[in-house]
Amino acid sequence: MRIQAEQLSFRYEDGRQAIQDISLDIPSGTLTVLCGVNGSGKSTLLRLLAGLAQPTSGRILHGDGKKADHRAAEAVSMVFQQPETQLFAGTVHKDIEYGLTQRGVPQAERTEIIASALRKTGLAYDEFAGRSPFLLSGGEKRRVCIAGALAAQPGLLILDEPTAGLDPQAAQSLLGLVQELRRSGLTLIIGTHDLDSFLPLADKVIVMKQGAVHYDGPAPALTADPVLLADAGLTAPAYASIGRRAVQLGLLEGVPGSLEELLAELEKHPLPVPEAASLPAGSCAPARVISPDGQSGLPREHSANYSDDGIQSQAVHASAVATSTVAASTAVPSAAVPSAVAASTAVPSAAPPSAEAETAHAATTPGAPQPGPPARRSGWQQLDPRVKWLGMILGSLVLLGMDALLPLLLTAGLLAGLAASARISWRRALRFFRPFLLMFLFLWLLSGLSWSSPDFAIGPLSFSYAGMLRGGISVLRFLLLIALGFLFTETTTGAPLREGLEWGIAPLRRLGIRTRNWSLAVSVTLQFVPWILGKLAQLQLALGSRGRRARGLARWSPRQIALLIVPLLILVLGMGDELATAVESRGYDPAKQRTPVYQLRWSKRDTLAALGILTVAALLWWTARIS
Numbered sequence: 001m002r003i004q005a006e007q008l009s010f011r012y013e014d015g016r017q018a019i020q021d022i023s024l025d026i027p028s029g030t031l032t033v034l035c036g037v038n039g040s041g042k043s044t045l046l047r048l049l050a051g052l053a054q055p056t057s058g059r060i061l062h063g064d065g066k067k068a069d070h071r072a073a074e075a076v077s078m079v080f081q082q083p084e085t086q087l088f089a090g091t092v093h094k095d096i097e098y099g100l101t102q103r104g105v106p107q108a109e110r111t112e113i114i115a116s117a118l119r120k121t122g123l124a125y126d127e128f129a130g131r132s133p134f135l136l137s138g139g140e141k142r143r144v145c146i147a148g149a150l151a152a153q154p155g156l157l158i159l160d161e162p163t164a165g166l167d168p169q170a171a172q173s174l175l176g177l178v179q180e181l182r183r184s185g186l187t188l189i190i191g192t193h194d195l196d197s198f199l200p201l202a203d204k205v206i207v208m209k210q211g212a213v214h215y216d217g218p219a220p221a222l223t224a225d226p227v228l229l230a231d232a233g234l235t236a237p238a239y240a241s242i243g244r245r246a247v248q249l250g251l252l253e254g255v256p257g258s259l260e261e262l263l264a265e266l267e268k269h270p271l272p273v274p275e276a277a278s279l280p281a282g283s284c285a286p287a288r289v290i291s292p293d294g295q296s297g298l299p300r301e302h303s304a305n306y307s308d309d310g311i312q313s314q315a316v317h318a319s320a321v322a323t324s325t326v327a328a329s330t331a332v333p334s335a336a337v338p339s340a341v342a343a344s345t346a347v348p349s350a351a352p353p354s355a356e357a358e359t360a361h362a363a364t365t366p367g368a369p370q371p372g373p374p375a376r377r378s379g380w381q382q383l384d385p386r387v388k389w390l391g392m393i394l395g396s397l398v399l400l401g402m403d404a405l406l407p408l409l410l411t412a413g414l415l416a417g418l419a420a421s422a423r424i425s426w427r428r429a430l431r432f433f434r435p436f437l438l439m440f441l442f443l444w445l446l447s448g449l450s451w452s453s454p455d456f457a458i459g460p461l462s463f464s465y466a467g468m469l470r471g472g473i474s475v476l477r478f479l480l481l482i483a484l485g486f487l488f489t490e491t492t493t494g495a496p497l498r499e500g501l502e503w504g505i506a507p508l509r510r511l512g513i514r515t516r517n518w519s520l521a522v523s524v525t526l527q528f529v530p531w532i533l534g535k536l537a538q539l540q541l542a543l544g545s546r547g548r549r550a551r552g553l554a555r556w557s558p559r560q561i562a563l564l565i566v567p568l569l570i571l572v573l574g575m576g577d578e579l580a581t582a583v584e585s586r587g588y589d590p591a592k593q594r595t596p597v598y599q600l601r602w603s604k605r606d607t608l609a610a611l612g613i614l615t616v617a618a619l620l621w622w623t624a625r626i627s
């Protein structure tokens with residue numbers, strides 16, 4: 001399936017422009033590699049091409065040149081970076097079947113299609129169909145995801161970082177699968193950092209830089225010009241760097257298109273190896289011209305190491321060339337590798353990072369953009385966390401005592417004003433509340449049901465105004481409690497939140513209560529919320545990629561939520577497990593004194609804020625009493 005993009009731009013809810021004016025033409029039956037440093041916009045572009053996000057401007061054309069609509073987007077399957085967020089059913093069979101059900105494939109045909117898709121990915125149906133997808137290895141999960149995508153018989157298959165996290169053997173067999181898919185005529189787009197593996201397979205390479213296309217063309221032209229890749233912050237594949245230098249030295253005629261080609265060329269042309277004296281200390285290359293079989297002319301100890309493996313002997317040639325001559329050429333791109341590439345090697349932390357941790361990480365990561373003068377902290381961040389805890393606790397108590405509409409509406413206005421002053425965008429707030437809204441709407445309608453004294457009816461259901469008002473008040477009260485927690489966690493990062501709480505409950509230590517456990521649990525739980533919401537969004541996207549492209553409120557239908565609950569629970573439990581192990585491995589001991597990571601400091605501003613909170617809480621409580 002051919003796919004074209006015309007002047008595509010995309011802006012995230014927070015206003016970040018991720019894609020800027022991109023035009024592309026990807027011919028049918030080709031394999032396109034999409035690369036770029038972290039944050040260059042690859043995943044965003046892939047999601048747009050898959051129809052999982054709508055461009056802010058521009059358009060995508062599928063196949064026959066018609067604008068990509070809902071139906072056309074169903075001809076596209078996408079496999080995400082993290083397979084664990086893409087699997088959600090109880091068995092591998094059911095997981096793959098989901099996409100088929102969405103596409104209306106008759107039940108009788110499904111098993112055959114599932115077995116065939118699994119076979120294509122190298123998994124036997126009998127062995128894997130009945131297993132839980134959550135209990136497979138990383139490589140097997142990735143294969144099941146690809147099988148699910150293939151079962152939908154897409155015209156275009158998009159793979160985002162397919163080899164990330166796979167061991168060399170699993171990555172190699174995945175490459176074999178990709179080659180087979182390409183031979184079968186499927187159009188493939190692969191977002192990847194693994195240029196060594198994927199450039200040799202590519203019919204076309206698109207290099208992204210800061211949300212725009214930096215290069216669009218064949219792989220050989222890209223690898224032949226070191227500046228093109230270096231400008232985008234990327235390092236050329238090793239085979240291309242070595243080959244290019246060998247060409248410059250007149251040792252090879254052209255830059256090889258893959259490691260295999262390089263090795264084959266080296267087999268044909270034995271290379272002179274520099275004298276040992278001219279090699280850097282510690283180099284182990286032999287001192288004479290060696291032949292491709294690795295035997296003639298080699299000192300005894302070298303031939304013992306390499307003679308039984310032609311490839312290894314060529315590795316000696318290659319490494320000798322690389323060490324002695326190519327060093328200069330490889331130095332160019334590697335020196336130009338920007339911080340983002342260095343940053344990409346950082347292992348993501350298991351726990352959701354706090355703002356302080358992120359800042360510290362950015363400041364200490366080699367190559368990370370150096371921070372300028374410390375940004376002025378907003379008024380909300382400067383407040384002592386104890387003030388915010390006071391506001392949170394008093395606010396919750398007052399809210400729980402409200403059972404009239406007027407004080408609840410007053411509180412809603414107050415919280416909206418506070419959120420605006422904390423510069424929390426309404427889009428972000430909406431994203432946070434979306435999962436709750438449908439549930440609360442349902443509860444509200446449920447509380448309005450009345451068979452004894454109905455005021456109106458919708459179909460067979462009768463409702464009373466009094467019941468709706470009572471239910472509305474309860475629902476609003478709950479929503480405001482959640483809003484209060486949201487405001488609190490949005491304006492307070494982990495360390496201050498925890499220190500403030502620990503200070504408050506410290507007196508309980510005298511009663512033998514392990515307050516450190518409590519504060520750790522509360523702070524981790526509160527910080528889990530944004531993490532869970534992020535995972536929920538990823539799961540929604542995965543459902544969308546399997547044919548169920550629900551939009552708006554339909555994304556939160558009971559059926560959709562039911563599908564998300566199990567994988568979300570598994571992710572949360574997995575995360576909890578990792579977090580517990582991490583805490584344990586750091587030698588956490590609730591009985592020990594801890595060095596505080598955040599110093600509590602009470603200032604005049606905090607006294608004023610605390611007085612303000614007490615006054616407002618008293619006024620709201622009084623309004624609630626008289627309403």
Ligand SMILES: Nc1ncnc2c1ncn2[C@@H]1O[C@H](COP(=O)(O)OP(=O)(O)OP(=O)(O)O)[C@@H](O)[C@H]1O
Pocket residue numbers: 012013014016017018036037038039040041042043044045
């Ligand atoms: N949900 C989001 N909300 C706001 N901005 C986002 C969101 N997701 C990504 N971005 C931003 O959009 C830009 C492009 O991100 P994207 O994930 O597409 O990059 P990428 O090239 O795929 O990166 P990586 O190689 O790290 O996966 C980045 O600046 C990123 O911070």
